[in-house]
Amino acid sequence: MMSSIDRLSAYLKKELIIGGKTIKNRLTLAPMAGLGHIALRELISEFKGFGLLFTGMCSAKAVPHENSSISPVFRWRQTELPYLVCQIFGSEPESMILAAQRIEKEGFFGVDLNFGCSVAAICKKGSGAALLKTPQLACDIVKSVKASVSIPVFAKFRTGWKNDPSFAVKMASLFEESGADALTFHPRVAPDRRSRPPIWDHIAQVQNAVSIPVFGNGNLFEPSDGLKMLEQTQCQGLSIGRMAVAKPWLFAQWTENLIPEKDIYRYTALRMIHLLAKHYEEIYAVKMFKKFAPYFCANFKFGHNILKKMIYGDTLVDLKQNVEMIFQDQPEILQRPNLNLFS
Numbered sequence: 001m002m003s004s005i006d007r008l009s010a011y012l013k014k015e016l017i018i019g020g021k022t023i024k025n026r027l028t029l030a031p032m033a034g035l036g037h038i039a040l041r042e043l044i045s046e047f048k049g050f051g052l053l054f055t056g057m058c059s060a061k062a063v064p065h066e067n068s069s070i071s072p073v074f075r076w077r078q079t080e081l082p083y084l085v086c087q088i089f090g091s092e093p094e095s096m097i098l099a100a101q102r103i104e105k106e107g108f109f110g111v112d113l114n115f116g117c118s119v120a121a122i123c124k125k126g127s128g129a130a131l132l133k134t135p136q137l138a139c140d141i142v143k144s145v146k147a148s149v150s151i152p153v154f155a156k157f158r159t160g161w162k163n164d165p166s167f168a169v170k171m172a173s174l175f176e177e178s179g180a181d182a183l184t185f186h187p188r189v190a191p192d193r194r195s196r197p198p199i200w201d202h203i204a205q206v207q208n209a210v211s212i213p214v215f216g217n218g219n220l221f222e223p224s225d226g227l228k229m230l231e232q233t234q235c236q237g238l239s240i241g242r243m244a245v246a247k248p249w250l251f252a253q254w255t256e257n258l259i260p261e262k263d264i265y266r267y268t269a270l271r272m273i274h275l276l277a278k279h280y281e282e283i284y285a286v287k288m289f290k291k292f293a294p295y296f297c298a299n300f301k302f303g304h305n306i307l308k309k310m311i312y313g314d315t316l317v318d319l320k321q322n323v324e325m326i327f328q329d330q331p332e333i334l335q336r337p338n339l340n341l342f343s
Ligand SMILES: Cc1cc2nc3c(=O)[nH]c(=O)nc-3n(C[C@H](O)[C@H](O)[C@H](O)COP(=O)(O)O)c2cc1C
Pocket: 030, 031, 032, 033, 034, 035, 055, 056, 057, 087, 114, 116, 117, 156, 186, 217, 218, 219, 220, 239, 240, 241, 242, 243, 343
């Protein structure tokens, strides 16, 4: 009998066609502002095992004239473009079109439209999940972007503003009719920011309503979760957020059966510092490491204490010394991460 990781990997390694383009693997990195930056993506790319990576959300108004060597967010390595999707947020079809056209011109795999973010600063301007209150406008955005580019168009959304899966099902169909090539669905109500568990059954209802692929998202922590979501919901792929920050080798583990060695933790922390230093100025690199660290420290027993030690100081040299010191004590690794450290 196949082990659960073999079953998971067999499923994930099936090709999938999205908007006429084929991906070899159905495991993707979810968009995460402040976490899914160029350095994390380079680290994940080194470990391999994923189908697509997504950038954190970029402002559609800024993207057309953004200087990618200055912007910390709208920044990429040329070699990742064939598997990188750029996510944009905005509230008007015109600005979303211009941003998507720049994204196509730069050579990204696709563009992802954000209908899921429920942070007040984004929703106040009518972007993100606020667009689920105006389904017509949300669909106009999808339609106009689809008509303006030939790369795949993704839409990421959540249940809506009421706990009513029939709304999500309706939105999924409308997005498909408007031309979306794939959906990422996060089954939580806005503005719940991960305080209650996502309702996976709603993913099943959404996938059942459309013929385009749906990537299920929310609380995937271990291979058994991945298998369960696929079997329970019949979704076509998985989208991993926070756990990919805690374990950037997760993609290789789930699809290539990579067995992480104990030293992978020390290696990952040091490599993250190195890659942040490669791509960013020191102050920003230190800031990004401090955002990464809570998720990473969730891997350890007494993670809160380890976190305090790991982020002490203001320079990259401080951070490197912290990591070396922490791993001299051989911290105990938890089977399931301490989710209190995830936000
Ligand atoms: C720090 C942080 C930033 C996020 N930024 C974005 C974003 O820019 N765009 C987006 O669509 N979702 C964003 N999300 C939501 C994730 O894509 C994902 O839906 C959520 O974390 C649930 O998946 P998970 O349980 O695998 O982490 C963010 C989540 C976190 C924790």
